[in-house]
Amino acid sequence: MMKLMRCLLVVLCLSFLSLFIVSCVKPPICRTYPGSVLQKSNTAYLIESLYGNYVESIDGITKTTIIDNNGNWCGIFEIPVGKHSIRASYWQQTRGAGGWNSFSAGGKEGLPLTFVAEPRHIYRVANAPTCPEGSWCPFVKDITDKVDVPGNYEYIYQKAQEQ
Numbered sequence: 001m002m003k004l005m006r007c008l009l010v011v012l013c014l015s016f017l018s019l020f021i022v023s024c025v026k027p028p029i030c031r032t033y034p035g036s037v038l039q040k041s042n043t044a045y046l047i048e049s050l051y052g053n054y055v056e057s058i059d060g061i062t063k064t065t066i067i068d069n070n071g072n073w074c075g076i077f078e079i080p081v082g083k084h085s086i087r088a089s090y091w092q093q094t095r096g097a098g099g100w101n102s103f104s105a106g107g108k109e110g111l112p113l114t115f116v117a118e119p120r121h122i123y124r125v126a127n128a129p130t131c132p133e134g135s136w137c138p139f140v141k142d143i144t145d146k147v148d149v150p151g152n153y154e155y156i157y158q159k160a161q162e163q
Contacts, residue, residue: 029156030074032058032066038080044117045156046077046086046124046140053125053138056087056110076156085114088125090136105136115140122156 029045031037048055048063056063058077067074087110105111117123122144131137 028070028072028074029076029078030066030070030072031078032061033078033080038078041119042081043078044081044119045122046079046084046117047122047156048075048077050124051126052090052092053127054089054091054110055125056089056106056108058086059084079117081117081119083114083116085112086125086140087111088113088138090127090138106138111138113138113140118142120144 032046046055046058054063055077058066058079063074066077087106089104089106089108089110091104113125115123121142123140123142125138126141128137128139
């Protein structure tokens, strides 16, 4: 009986661990617009955060509201094609001699940025390569060349990290 209990406990723990790992690896794609789902030819994608760059709001809708509307955490935002205004922030935490040091820019509401989303493109907030050392000069970077974006989270993040 004890062996059976241990076996069940191990299986239960492994099941929870598997669910946790899968949820970490596959962040959901969340719609940022109301109404019915748009065709892929009318959508683009915006990475919520990468390399310390964060999207705080899209077209006046805060990240918290988008998450609430979708019922779960969002790693990738699905946006309709066209012009968008976002607010972005940057933060980084490093360990120093006196403890943890934080560097942030844009504040809680973020700095305003605008861009035009094209069909089947993936975008992310990036720091301009010409930005002076130690500064943050954000812009929205197109990281695709009109790829047909599948509903595959790993593919989207792989593309984001290659750019």
